[in-house]
Amino acid sequence: MTEEKKRTTIVLFSGDYDKAMAAYIIANGAAAYDHEVTIFHTFWGLNALRKDELVPVKKGFLEQMFGKMMPRGADKMGLSKMNFAGMGPKMIKHVIKKHNAMTLPELIDMAKEQDVKLVACTMTMDLLGLQQEELVHGLDYAGVAAYLGDAEKGNVNLFI
Amino acid sequence: MKIDLVLDAKGLACPIPIVKTKKAIENLESGQVLEVLSTDKGAKSDLTAWTQSTGHTLVDYAEENGILIFRIQKG
Numbered sequence: 662m663t664e665e666k667k668r669t670t671i672v673l674f675s676g677d678y679d680k681a682m683a684a685y686i687i688a689n690g691a692a693a694y695d696h697e698v699t700i701f702h703t704f705w706g707l708n709a710l711r712k713d714e715l716v717p718v719k720k721g722f723l724e725q726m727f728g729k730m731m732p733r734g735a736d737k738m739g740l741s742k743m744n745f746a747g748m749g750p751k752m753i754k755h756v757i758k759k760h761n762a763m764t765l766p767e768l769i770d771m772a773k774e775q776d777v778k779l780v781a782c783t784m785t786m787d788l789l790g791l792q793q794e795e796l797v798h799g800l801d802y803a804g805v806a807a808y809l810g811d812a813e814k815g816n817v818n819l820f821i
Numbered sequence: 822m823k824i825d826l827v828l829d830a831k832g833l834a835c836p837i838p839i840v841k842t843k844k845a846i847e848n849l850e851s852g853q854v855l856e857v858l859s860t861d862k863g864a865k866s867d868l869t870a871w872t873q874s875t876g877h878t879l880v881d882y883a884e885e886n887g888i889l890i891f892r893i894q895k896g
Contacts, residue, residue, distance in 0.1 A: 686835065686836050689836045689840055690835075690836045690839055690840075692840070692843075693836065693839045693840045693842070693843040693871070694843075694871065694874060694875060695843070695875060760834050761832050761833050761834050761837075762834035762835070762837075763834070763836075763837065771840065775840065
């Protein structure tokens with residue numbers, strides 16, 4: 662087939678577990694539609710890409726505080742509703758298992774396997790004090806122009 | 822109808838059936854038929870839309886004891 666593939670882009674701004682799940686489900690679906698898929702992670706959405714272990718990196722006091730207060734990795738993110746100080750995510754993960762659905766870390770793995778392009782916004786990485794060493798491997802690092810380059814060719818563009 | 826490949830996606834929730842269907846159909850030649858079994862109630866709409874959009878054909882659809890059976894011919 663010579664025709665160019667269709668394209669889906671998603672901006673993941675939210676750091677909520679449930680919203681990130683929605684983003685990654687759509688991304689995986691779009692990849693199954695044989696789209697070229699990009700998820701552009703900015704602000705709190707970057708936390709979905711954090712490694713779950715503590716990575717010793719040099720940073721200033723404010724950046725250290727940010728790092729401590731934000732969830733370290735997709736599995737530690739909270740819910741946008743009914744978080745109940747961390748009980749909500751436990752319940753959600755329980756029902757996910759019960760219904761044979763996929764957890765957020767599983768959805769992220771599946772997206773990587775389907776060659777979804779995962780992009781981290783470098784400007785907001787600076788704001789939140791996140792460094793490349795703290796994020797998972799296999800990411801692209803880019804800014805708004807790279808996103809728009811993908812989005813202007815996009816058939817589906819979402820902001821979550 | 823000759824079935825070339827069967828994908829058992831029973832018990833699996835969205836988006837797994839559609840992702841597995843895509844992977845399964847990649848193993849077939851054009852004209853061969855993939856049978857997909859699913860218990861996901863959204864699968865009827867999902868797989869119908871997916872086959873239309875990706876150039877395959879849903880040649881047969883049936884429901885038996887709560888199991889949705891799709892036969893998709895690769896385009």
